[in-house]
Amino acid sequence: MLDFEKPVLELENKIVELRKVSSNDSGMNISEEIDRMQNKIQRLLVSTYSKLTPAQRVKVARHPQRPHFKDYVEQMIEDFTPLAGDRQFGEDEALIGGIGRFEGQSVVIMGHEKGRETNERIRHNFGMARPEGYRKAQRLMRMAEQFDLPIISLVDTAGAYPGLGAEERGQSEAIARSIETCLSVETPFISVIIGEGGSGGAIAIAAADKVFMLEHSVYSVISPEGCASILWRSADYAQDASSALKLTSEDMLKLGLIDDIIKEPMGGAHRQAEKTIKRTQTKILESLRELKALPRDKLLEQREQKFLDMGRNL
């Protein structure tokens, strides 16, 4: 539960209770009361969500009920065929992907999956990928290029996994090579930050032609907690770090580091997953049309130039 949503949740619970009571007593007319409460919820959501602090954004971005990679795939992709393995060491379910059809077009889609239930979360390693995940991503991107399929990547990770095995098997190299592959494949490439865009683990699959952020997603070089414990010498300053890091979608757009923002339904993606995914789908489709119209060599040149220009006009 998000602390700042508490008044909203209380009202929602009241509505549920009222409905229960009224179903037992058919003589009671509660619809007016419910309408009144629902209006109040809307007003509360508008006022809360129009002035979320960066630290609150981080919480929304990490909300467990926020639509995840699998939800997007289920709603957006037909004939999704998951593909597994890096062909070198193993399969990493923190970063998953495959082939399928998006609005009738064959595509490669990949992204981080955090999982929701405890056992799922463990299976997906909380969305924190190991080298195998990034090497599988490279494999999928190369495949996309080979068959001339556009690439869609959905980013949602706290960061790459900090583990002994990950280091042993070259986490740095895997991420670096994955970025290099992003910047080498001659096929339209769209990336959406759907939740957390955590550092190297995120950019590894997000050096794309177009990078969009969902309104309440965040994108950062380090977690606010990590930043606070280094620069403020205490994780208690995570709120200050959240503000200082300029990690919101508005900040990122202002800095010219992303291409556009996808508005979330009122009250955040976790309240209306289907609507959120629909909007994302529309945005991807629109952008894909533009990219497909470009000659391939121009595409790569533009992609590189976009990144090279970053920060040059601030």
Next chain:
Amino acid sequence: MNWISNYIRPKIQSIVGEQKDVPDNLWHKCPECDGMIFHRELQENMHVCHHCNYHMIIPVLDRLDILFDGATWTRVSLPAVAEDPLKFKDKKKYTDRLKDSRTKTKEKDAIIVAEGRIGGVHTIVAAFNFKFMGGSMGAAVGEGIVTAAELAVSKKAPLIIVPASGGARMQEGALSLMQMPRTIIATKRVKEAGLPYLVLLTHPTTGGVSASFAMVGDIHLAEPGATIGFAGKRVIQETIREELPDDFQTSEYLVEHGMVDRVVERKNLNSEIGTILSILTKQDEPAESESGNTKASASTTKSKGKKTKSKKSKGETGNVKNFETAQKAKQIKKASSAAKPKAGQRVASARK
């Protein structure tokens, strides 16, 4: 400096037990073996402990001196970048941290780009300055690497990057994160031009720096005992709650795990890199028409010495990537042995 300040003072301090802040760095204590090293001695020994061979962090200007032939190099000026675009403030303002580092190091930011010769080969080097905010990579460092790479391509020279960095510069937020793709694009262009891109990994190379340009070189060299890795040791320990091996994330560990080609002692860097560059750029290859490249042989006749030949000859440098060209030329040569040089020339220009 006199003998009193050189000798007596440290001695007194060691008696009083205050050598922690020896004022003008006259003595250094080896962090590995605790041995005391006289400052001049340390410098003469390239900042390597003569007791235990521990490679200390070497000041960036000294670094460039030991890398280039005859300690001769020229600095490449770097473009200015936006300062503090985030208006970042933690306990201290970022602008103040920058100011402090600039006063302390007399440098604008954490990277120096230089050109000169290594093993006779004209080479571009981008070296990190760890003393400047821990060598952290923000827009200025990224722009330095982009500049170095562009210069390498335009001069057809190899590129060497020498990271010494804790990672991305947090005070520049996601802008520092974007230096990962930016530096990768830069180094990719060097490789695509058929020019050698070497990384010399030094202590430390971690975080966003190790996970970008530093791990995509044609050849990875590392100094002994350097820490090289993605995640910090402490973070890993907190995550896995296990003991880490003693040599975890060292240069030697990375060789063992297939990520680094060679560990090279500091004193051997110039000669080893020189050899590598001259092999990759085919500096000492006999220039007669075995390769079928008339450009190369033409330039040989012009050159005076063995070394000058290879250094400036455009044909030779252009030859770097064209093993294929050479092969094709050979075939053509076989087909029409009469028009040997012409065939070579045609192939060479067709590749351009």
